[in-house]
Amino acid sequence: xxxxxxxxxxxxxxxxxxxxxxxxxxxxxxxxxxxxxxxxxxxxxxxxxxxxxxxxxxxxxxxxxxxxxxxxxxxxxxxxxxxxxxxxxxxxxxxxxxxxxxxxxxxxxxxxxxxxxxxxxxxxxxxxxxxxxxxxxxxxxxx
Numbered sequence: 001x002x003x004x005x006x007x008x009x010x011x012x013x014x015x016x017x018x019x020x021x022x023x024x025x026x027x028x029x030x031x032x033x034x035x036x037x038x039x040x041x042x043x044x045x046x047x048x049x050x051x052x053x054x055x056x057x058x059x060x061x062x063x064x065x066x067x068x069x070x071x072x073x074x075x076x077x078x079x080x081x082x083x084x085x086x087x088x089x090x091x092x093x094x095x096x097x098x099x100x101x102x103x104x105x106x107x108x109x110x111x112x113x114x115x116x117x118x119x120x121x122x123x124x125x126x127x128x129x130x131x132x133x134x135x136x137x138x139x140x141x142x143x
Contacts, residue, residue, distance in 0.1 A: 020080030020137070022065055024073050025049045029103075033074055034067040036085035036132045037103040049076065051102040056116030061098050063105075063119070063135070081122065083132040090125040090133050104130050113138065 025041075027033045028048035040059045042048035052061060063084045066075035084096055086105045096119040099106035108117055119135035 020065055020077040020082040022075040023078050025076055027068055027070050027072055027074050030070055032067060032069050033064045033103070034085075035064055036083040037064045037067065038062070038085065038098050038105045039064060039076070039103070040098075049074070052098040053100060053102040054098060055100045055106070056108075056114075057098040058116050061105075061116075061118040077137060079137045081134060081136050082119075084119055084135045085130055086121075086125060086133045086135075087130040088128050090121045090123075092121055092124050094121045095119075095138065096121060096133075096135055101130070 026045055026048040028042040028045045029050045038052045039049035039062055040052050040057055042050040062076040063082050064074055065077045065082050068074045084105050085103060086096060087099055087101060088106050090107050094107040095113045095117040096105045097108050097116040108114060117138055120138045121133050121135050123134035125131055125133045
């Protein structure tokens, strides 16, 4: 298992070490899952998750906050502040959705959320390569 370490770049007033509310799930992805990986619920094993690979997936996208090997129990962020593996540059306030790269998210690129948004960035990332970004869970009724 790979727990998240101390975070940097958090906005003032936000405790970057505050633990998110989590729920357990079984890794059924066929590979290890790491902190920040983006997953959706699996269908082959009860209470399981698999890597996302569809841009803007609407099927309960969640971030891994404690990883593990295939078949192990991992922890998923339900709410609160957590790390997300995001490709592309990210500004504070960007809405985050799944991307076409398995386990990786991307900014939506819009100033308002659209279906598929599951988090909002609370820190920035200027490097366009995939990397961890501090986010908060985002849910809007009707999505």
